[in-house]
Amino acid sequence: MKKLVLLSSFFGIVLSIIGQLFGVLTDFFISGIARLIGVLAGILVLLGLKSRNTEMQAFIVSSSTALGIMGAGILYFPAAIVNVLIGFKLNKKLKEENTKDRSE
Structure with missing residues (x-):
């Protein structure tokens, strides 16, 4: 799962920065802030590892x-x-934890 998290954060950060640099949507100020939100979302996935x-x-x-x-x-x-x-893997892990708790 760690590799998937790193891959997801890499895609999120890099693609958002590319969109910011090349102005894919528009040159409005609001879209620039939105691109930074995409970068923050990529960083947020990394925090999930902690x-x-x-x-x-x-x-x-x-x-x-x-x-x-x-x-x-x-x-x-x-x-x-x-x-x-990643969500599917976490859901599977959560179900395993719940069944383990019920059996004990």
Whole structure:
């Protein structure tokens, strides 16, 4: 999962910066701020690695996906797809933890 998180954050940060540098949408000031939100969403995924709680990791990944799509739009979709894969892994891990707790 660590490799997926690094890949997602790399896609999110790099593609958002490319969108910022080349002005993919418009030259308005608001879209520049939105691109920075895409970069912050990529950094947010990295913070998910620090959390030990699976529920918190799932929340961080989902909020990062939402922020990234709102901020960088279509440019964030590769990172969002990787985030969905991370979400599936976290969901599986969470189900395993819940079944382990019930059996004990």
